[in-house]
Amino acid sequence: MQALIDDGKQRMNGAIAALNKEFDKLRTGRASTALVDNIVVDYYGTPTPVSQLASVSVPDPKTLTIQPWDKGAFAAVEKAILASDLGLTPNNDGSVIRITIPALTEERRKELVKVAKKYTEDCKIAIRNVRRDLNDQLKSMEKEKEISEDERKKGEGDVQKLTDDFVKQADTAAAAKEKEILAI
Known part of the structure; x- marks a missing residue:
């Protein structure tokens, strides 16, 4: 039975880890390398994540820099950032792509809080599903004597x-x- 509980704990930890990963992707007015984790660039016909073809760094809380290792990838990276749902505009100076993170409007902050609450509810549902699975397993163990x-x-x-x-x-x-989202 302890193995069952440990398995449940591990699966619930996975749900919390997934929630934190989703939270990292939410734009809060602060620069974070997680913002560009999901951006995929069409690199010579191959869909490639930005992190695999450039170094991404945060020089200050309002700026994100992306430095592609291949000079030919600049245009593709810029295009992918513009096409993403982040609503950010990249500035290319020939050696590095800078993205300035603008301050969030009050309306956008409220939208982001709603999204965060949805992610939290999804996590709670996953945790409850694990609980249901564990309880079902306990009942079947009782049935099997x-x-x-x-x-x-x-x-x-x-x-x-x-x-x-x-x-x-x-x-x-x-x-x-x-x-964090509501902090100005």
Whole structure:
């Protein structure tokens, strides 16, 4: 039964990790290399992530720099950034592409908070699905006479406690992200 709980803990940790990865992609008015992680460049006919054909850095909180290793990739990287849903405009000076992160409007901040809440709710749903799977496994173990009814009930209590802990972690992460988004 402990192996079952450990498996559930690992899967719930995965849900929290996925939530944090989604939060990293949300633009908060601060530059972050995670902003361009999902941008794919058509590099000589091959879809290639920006991070695989350029060095991405954050020289200051409002600027992101992208330095392609191949000079021929500048135009393709610029085109991919403009085509992305980030709403950012790259400036190319011939040796490096600079992206200045503009301050967010109040309306955009509220939209981003809604998106963050949706990501959090998706994470909570994933955590609850893990709980349901674990409880189903406990019931089948009881049916197979591997564990007693008391052990199943104790296991379900442990699973619920684990679920509550991870839901609290998701809420804490969401509150921190919301505070970050709303900070001016």
